[in-house]
Amino acid sequence: MDRVLAATEELLTERLFEEIPLSDILERARVSVGAFYARFGNREGLVSPLHDRYDARVDALTSRTLDPERWRGVPLAERVRRLARYGITAYRRNRGLLRALVLEWRLHPERITDAQRVRREEFYERIATVLVGDGSEITHPDPKAAARFAFLTYGAVCREQLLDGAVSLPLPRVFGGDDRALCAELTRTLVGFLAGAAPDASA
Numbered sequence: 001m002d003r004v005l006a007a008t009e010e011l012l013t014e015r016l017f018e019e020i021p022l023s024d025i026l027e028r029a030r031v032s033v034g035a036f037y038a039r040f041g042n043r044e045g046l047v048s049p050l051h052d053r054y055d056a057r058v059d060a061l062t063s064r065t066l067d068p069e070r071w072r073g074v075p076l077a078e079r080v081r082r083l084a085r086y087g088i089t090a091y092r093r094n095r096g097l098l099r100a101l102v103l104e105w106r107l108h109p110e111r112i113t114d115a116q117r118v119r120r121e122e123f124y125e126r127i128a129t130v131l132v133g134d135g136s137e138i139t140h141p142d143p144k145a146a147a148r149f150a151f152l153t154y155g156a157v158c159r160e161q162l163l164d165g166a167v168s169l170p171l172p173r174v175f176g177g178d179d180r181a182l183c184a185e186l187t188r189t190l191v192g193f194l195a196g197a198a199p200d201a202s203a
Helices: 002-012 022-029 033-040 043-065 076-093 095-107 114-132 143-162 179-195
Strands: none
Touching (some): 002 043, 002 095, 022 033, 033 043, 043 095, 043 114, 076 095, 076 143, 095 143, 114 143, 143 179
């Protein structure tokens, strides 16, 4: 199972999921057709285990990165800037995999497991906690709801700008595909929403 999933992720750095023949996955993983079908049922059966594998990596990273103690005393604009930069980097590194997962979630929401939904909810809660901090810089009347909405906005922008229009028709790339500029504008937009003021996000 691990060899098949690892091989699929490697191939997703080169091609879109729908462009990868099963034979290429099996060849790279050194797994027989019979063994594959016994474990996964069909090619689409790869998506949920890929989701779980990705979530496990995210959990391992964020359990430390999103520890509220690490962010104590960090100004709101810097918290947003760092989270935006981390996220954009993650989208770039896992672009093919995330595109496949997003398409699966959109086309077949019934295949998302309860455990996957819970993990996603816990992740959003961690992000919101970091964004809110002690709440002193957020002017929105509901800081936690505002933080969650800000992260939803950030995610929507990243999906459209970095995943080749995975959830809608392809849109023009703003800032010429410059990730630093995208990070700066996301920071400006989200801090403006949360604190009612747009900072100088060019640093």
